[in-house]
Amino acid sequence: MTMGRMGKITQNQRFWRRLMAVLILVISTGLLVIFTDFSVNAVFREQERNFQLSNSLSVLEKHHSLPPTLVKWHDKTNSGDYFDQIKSTKVGYLIWSSFPVKVNIETPKDIGEKQSQIWVNNVLKAVEEWSIYLPLQVVEKSDIADIKIIRKVPPLQLEPNSKIPRARSALTTFDLYTANNILSHRFTILLSPSQTGDYVLSAARHELGHALGIWGHSLSPTDTMYFSQVRNPPLISVRDVNTLKRIYEQSTGLGWSVLGKD
16 A cells, blocks of 8 residues: 555655756856746736856845935825835845936937927926935946937737737846946836827826835825726825835845855
8 A cells, every 4th residue: 555655756856856956057057047937918018037046156135225315204194105016136135225217218219309309308297206215317328328219019918828929018137237236227128109199298207116116006096006097197195105125124125235156
């Protein structure tokens, strides 16, 4: 009886055998590859790009000091927040610790000069709105930017259990990298050319919120980080800023040394 049971491979045993095979592969190659797809709805979609960190390295999460702009922020209305909707990542919360955060707005080349300037002005306005709460600086050189904003069609999104890809209005992604042994990140925001007028401003405002650390969505249509596009796009709300402040009170591995075996 005992021998018979041991000879039968259960589904649970197959799972653990596969897991062990993956772990052996990771150890033998020396690389840890993390895949995370952060998708929310058909209108706005954000995702975490694939990134690699050596498995000989570890990230120490600590708290950074609050930036002065958020230290001064106080909500006298007790409007609350939606911090419970914010996602932490493998390196903690997506917090900037070096200011000002540098933003590059790529001037569109595929439209007329007048239309191009209108588009840039709308994105600039979104940057100005958020700079009240976090120090931001617009830079001309993309290679020194922490956040790059580009007028480009985001890649199609294939929904689970569906063979029909769906268009996206905007996409925000981030990469992790190390500089002088400090773990850092940078963002790329794609805004679809299909967005015009106030919707360009709304999309830029929303995606910038993600790039500044709000890696999640509000469930209230009165917040700029609401999970879907609405007819009358809201401004940055008190709840948006309350959530941003709570995020910057959390620990993160970003902005700290990456520890190795040595």
